[in-house]
Amino acid sequence: MTTKTYGQYCGVARALELVGERWALLIIRDLLVAPKRYTDLRAGLPRIPTNVLATRLKELEQAGIVTRRVQPRPSGAIVYELTPYGEDLDQVVLALGRWGARSLGELRPGEIATAETLVMALRSTFEPGDVKASYELRFGEVVVHAVVDGESLEAAPGPLPDADLAIEAYAPLSPLLNGELDAKAALAAGLVSTSGSIAALARFAKLFRIGPTPAVA
Amino acid sequence: MTTKTYGQYCGVARALELVGERWALLIIRDLLVAPKRYTDLRAGLPRIPTNVLATRLKELEQAGIVTRRVQPRPSGAIVYELTPYGEDLDQVVLALGRWGARSLGELRPGEIATAETLVMALRSTFEPGDVKASYELRFGEVVVHAVVDGESLEAAPGPLPDADLAIEAYAPLSPLLNGELDAKAALAAGLVSTSGSIAALARFAKLFRIGPTPAVA
DNA sequence: CTGGATCCACACAGATACTG
């Protein structure tokens, strides 16, 4: 798509020319969480062909969205990082994540969740309010945490040992977050277990609520 | 991409599976302005191959994003319209448009602007404030109007004869809107002419301000 | 005229193997 243009003088078209290709916004999603090395990106995007990853990174670098930095010795590692311009895609990725969350449904066979997908899920579904609380969320091997204080949310990979509430999910939490199950029912169904009360889990579910699953023809 | 999945349990990935294919979000952009017939969509997207348009419309219909309606006789016309689920992509398209507007730059050879691209440009760059005003904006053949009242903006195709300010653009207004030129300089440069004062044009430019052009490597 | 379907050439994505 880099060479292919849409022929329209339009911000949407320009944006899609820059980041509309397959995998591009998923690479950016992962880099929004933290700078990463080539191998880290591959690990977070297991299905991406390596030549496509290499090509995208070059295109994104060319477009001024990503920078490629060689770390000083002794590490010598190569790190990909978003430029400020690339970081401005945050709102685009969050909007996409918010809209797409409603279609998540069941975990499909072979599908994975990473710390990056969970962090962006929390960030995109966050509804600011009056709550002040901290959470540790576990889903299999993947652990992330979130600190909520009114309008502000900090979400990042890794544990938070002294979180107000620790949540262990045994399956996608969509039914809890879209209102299909309330906190009590989700616990009863074995979807989730927590270190706290039903009320605390309900508050969590309200903070990161997603819309109802859309009807499909 | 409909059959091709990203293998990630992630809202962003789901969204891209549904609307991440080439042309899809541009079709949705045009439908966000108003429902359209097949031929109208072709007219607004001159470079889209007809088979791709037909395929996208089927996929989007399948996904519950677009509906295909046959109008009652005598028109019998077929109209494509967004479902409520599809309309929820508004925020995604606006976020993309806002980000991409900064990279618009010059009008490239063969590139066109339509009423739909102008309407979305106004909507995506609108910065709510204390202003109450109405505008008619002309760019070649294309005429759109906007009514601003504090937080609210209504933008739509077509003229608005009794607008507070009529603006005729002879070239893209990016230099005016990104602060490269101020209102006085833009008028002096022949970029634009208006029915009103320099101050009125400056207020317009402030309402629909876009960020600075990103530096590219 | 609208609303597509069909055909072909080709660029790009997918998969895997290989290298500095």
Added chain:
DNA sequence: CAGTATCTGTGTGGATCCAG
């Protein structure tokens, strides 16, 4: 670790054709 090389298949682009 960070890619490149190669092969294959599918989706896209572009033009044309066709039915109501």
